[in-house]
Amino acid sequence: MRSSHAKETFARICFTLAAALSIVAVALICIFLFANGIPAMAEIGLPEFLLGHTWKPSGDEFGIFPMIIGSIYVTAGAIIIGVPTGILTAIFLSRFASSGVARLLRPGIELLAGIPSVVYGFFALMVIVPIIRTTLPGNGLSLLAAALILGIMILPTIITVSKNALDAVPKSYYESALALGATHERAVFRVMVPAAFSGIMAAVVLGIGRALGETMAVVMVAGNQPLIPESIFDGVRTLTANIVLEMGYAADLHREALIATGVVLFVFIMLISLLFAAIKKRGQNS
Helix, strand or coil: CHHHHHHHHHHHHHHHHHHHHHHHHHHHHHHHHHHHHHHHHHHHHHHHHCCCCCCEEHHHHHHHHHHHHHHHHHHHHHHHHHHHHHHHHHHHHHCCCCHHHHHHHHHHHHHHHHHHHHHHHHHHHHHHHHHHHHCCCCCCCCCHHHHHHHHCCCCHHHHHHHHHHHCCHHHHHHHHHCEEEEEEEHHHHHHHHHHHHHHHHHHHHHHHHHHHCCHHHHHHHCCCCCCCCCCCCCEECCHHHHHHHHCCCCCHHHHHHHHHHHHHHHHHHHHHHHHHHHHHHHHCCC
């Protein structure tokens, strides 16, 4: 009994320390970002920093509005491509695919999750960009190329989390729908999917976070032009790409402006998380 109690106490302490470490890590990141980024925003001027259209560090012009728009456009494109595909794939694997097909597809999805970002970027640079260049306007390095590769990159997250949410729905929901005369498809899409809504939304939020925070693949194919794109075939620069491209040689106000860019990105992620929490709460209350 004493040995069992000691093990439980030790496990509880380990879990508590792990949770505390996570909280401390997030707090330290927040302190670093805001302590270094807020003074830069104050020196540059918040309206000029957030709404300025010119990013020219040599002239002390630090407007990140084109990068904000670029991040929103690229993320929106990835959502349009990845979210419907991922959710429908998860529904297929959970409720329609045979065991043999599921066993065949599952390793492929897991492999997609394990491929490094630079490999995705290299694939897009060697395959997607040339296809766009030869069949569509522009030189291929574009918003469209970035959205396509990000749409592929977020698939494993959306598929896995959505499938787990669907698998967690009690079988009695499905059986009750069939007993009331519903077809298999109607029971799945009218009963099972709404019951797994919170889990599917969590998958979407994780996918959005992955797309918004991705750097390497975007840097390789987006064109990296700090201008507001006029079409999906124009080059674009995202917030993350702006940081990674210039942080290596930035100094003084330039460096602080890049850290302030990280603050803006951090706020975007927080707003997305808060939006998901509100949607989830509304779904539980309805």
